[in-house]
Amino acid sequence: MEAVSWPAASCSVPLVSSGSGLKQTSLQSTFKSSSRVWLPRQGGLSMRAYCAVASAEVAAEPEQVPLKPILTPAQQALQPAKPPPAESGEIELDxxxxxxxxxxxxxxxxxxxxxxxxxxxxxxxxxxxxxxxxxxxxxxxxxxxxxxxxxxxxxxxxxxxxxxxxxxxxxxxxxxxxxxxxxxxxxxxxxxxxxxxxxxxxxxxxxxxxxxxxxxxxxxxxxxxxxxxxxxxxxxxxxxxxxxxxxxxxxxxxxxxxxxxxxxxxxxxxxxxxxxxxxxxxxxxxxxxxxxxxxxxxxxxxxxxxxxxxxxxxxxxxxxxxxxxxxxxxNNVRPYRRQQEFGGDLYNNPSIIKFSREEMRALGKTTSREKSGVVCLYAPWCPHCQAMDAAYKELATRLEGTPVYIAKFRADGVNKMMCQQELMMTTFPTILFFPKNSTKFIKYPSERRDINSLHSFVMSFM
Incomplete structure (x- = not known):
């Protein structure tokens, strides 16, 4: 059965004529969704057409007097305006x-x-x-x-x-x-x-x-x-x-x-x-x-x-x-930047190295590395970076004492273009592994950023 919407404040109206008796259904008793009411629709008719048919049926029975709804001013205000008929010519409107x-x-x-x-x-x-x-x-x-x-x-x-x-x-x-x-x-x-x-x-x-x-x-x-x-x-x-x-x-x-x-x-x-x-x-x-x-x-x-x-x-x-x-x-929208929503920093752990712009650029271009490392390119306002905060700090703790360092580099603002052009960054966060004795780096391909997934990624290159 299909349904049509009608304001929840509508009053009782005669909807169905059956035999010599008159069935009266209250819109308030029908199924409600939020502030709107949903009524059964019969034969593909709109609510307005359905009520018209029902009223005609009632009026056709001479022994019955059709019930007329009595509306309060508030209920009258909720009644839908009658739309003008569709026209083939121009429609003049304000x-x-x-x-x-x-x-x-x-x-x-x-x-x-x-x-x-x-x-x-x-x-x-x-x-x-x-x-x-x-x-x-x-x-x-x-x-x-x-x-x-x-x-x-x-x-x-x-x-x-x-x-x-x-x-x-x-x-x-x-x-x-x-x-x-x-x-x-x-x-x-x-x-x-x-x-x-x-x-x-x-x-x-x-x-x-x-x-x-x-x-x-x-x-x-x-x-x-x-x-x-x-x-x-x-x-x-x-x-x-x-x-x-x-x-x-x-x-x-x-x-x-x-x-x-x-x-x-x-x-x-x-x-x-x-x-x-x-x-x-x-x-x-x-x-x-x-x-x-x-x-x-x-x-x-x-x-x-x-x-x-x-x-x-x-x-x-x-x-x-x-x-x-x-x-x-x-139009007239004030420029808005998400950086304003988050004033702190992420991945604050003594075991996590914070790279400068010069250090990050040198790491990406070095011809040989003496130690393997993981670097997270992040923005502190990014919700995905924030969600990874605990896991990344835990990764640093787990790898403490191993030949792999954990680092971070803030890649938004003036650093964004450099990271996009030189470090394959497309989203925040971007996690990169820099293997020892190599000129290349490997980008973490997954959006699974829990501690076990991150740890497994690093250990696969150890």
Whole structure:
């Protein structure tokens, strides 16, 4: 049985007519999720259409007098506004007034309004993550809807399987948008497959995401995104539920593309309560510690206390984490650096050597080493470096008295570029083993940074 959303404060209304008797169902007695109520939907009808059919049935029985709900002023305020019918011509509207009107509406009301206004000229942007909630809400509206996704060619296998599962679950056909093959080929030939680790993600994202999206949106008059204010409070904290898109043009030209954000006011926990309660299919990467999901090389799992966006482009600063798709959110945003969040240092153990910039550079370029050593390239503000603090100090204690030294080098700030160019650093932390009597060094390949894994790595070269 499918369900539709309705405000939890709605009153009792006549829903079902059976024989000569009248069944009255209270919305308050139905299944609740967060502050929203989910009602059975019959025959694919929207909630509004379903109530209309039920009322008609009741009115058709002459011996029965239809019950009229008595609403308090507070309950009247919660009733959804009637959306205007979709039109084939231009829709005249005031975006700011519309945003103010819709600001307190539920995601279902916002979705219903958007689909009702634009019909086939609007589409849902689906990223293959928890934004599947948008498809569930659109499905519950019982209106026709379109879904598209950007296939960059570098998604996780789990994400591709998820696309297929979503298509089967909702009986829809996702519109796949691809980058220009020639542009991708040129970038790869010129800079290799992973240039973004050295010079940032923007160039690759421009080719694989932004330009294909721009081309897609030029055929639409409106689009729907899964952006939320709590995803990046610095840049999205004031995200409206509807706005003129600040970054892209639509079919009708510049500054005409209307962008809807039905989930703007929902929190991460509310989204997941909704997905769980409605038994919505989810990307299996979510069960592996991934919160925000993008391309495979640029996405990784996060630790329990980290913000969900920490798994995206983790080698960059927080104020670089808005994809060009959402750069319009960055207006008037104060530059922000994660270094400000952590004032101390890591790996403070008498057995751990602290290298200077000159010592680190000399170690990487030396022609012969008299002793083997392990060096951690780190940034004290990095949550992954912080999580490894106890294990790395324990490693130094275990190897005390052996012919292997343990050292650390702070590799952010002015040292970052040197470490990237000369020491193969791509992420924090990067752990390097420098063998005795060798000009080379070996990079620890795993993200398992517990004491046993680190100790086993070192001992394999002893």
């Amino acid at each position: 975006p700011e007034k519309l945003a103010e009107e819709m600001n307190t509406c539920s995601p279902l009301e916002i979705m219903d309004r958007a689909l009702g206004m634009y019909g086939n000229d609007i589409a849902i942007a689906f990223g293959g993550a928890e934004d599947v909630a948008l498809i569930e809400i659109a499905h519950q509206s019982a209106r026709p809807y379109r879904v598209f996704t950007l296939d960059t060619g570098r998604m996780n296998p789990e994400t591709y399987r998820f696309f297929t599962e979503v298509e089967r679950h909702y009986n829809i056909q996702i519109e796949y948008v691809f980058p220009d093959a020639g542009e991708v080929e040129k970038l790869t030939k010129d800079k290799g497959m992973f240039s973004f680790y050295q010079d940032g993600h923007e160039e690759c994202c421009n080719i694989r995401r932004i330009r294909p999206l721009s081309k897609k949106l030029q055929g639409l008059r409106s689009w729907i995104t899964g952006q939320r204010r709590d995803q990046l409070p610095v840049s999205r904290g004031k995200l409206p539920v509807v706005q003129i898109d600040p970054s892209f043009d639509g079919r009708d030209g510049p500054e005409t593309l209307l962008k809807w954000n039905p989930l703007a006011s929902m929190s991460h926990n509310e989204i997941w309560r909704f997905l769980t309660n409605m038994n919505v299919p989810i990307n299996e990467l979510h069960t592996k510690g991934f919160a925000s999901i993008g391309c495979e090389p640029c996405t990784r799992s996060i630790l329990p206390w980290q913000h969900e966006r920490e798994g995206r482009w983790w080698w960059e600063e927080t104020n670089s984490k808005e994809l060009g798709i959402n750069k319009g959110n960055m």
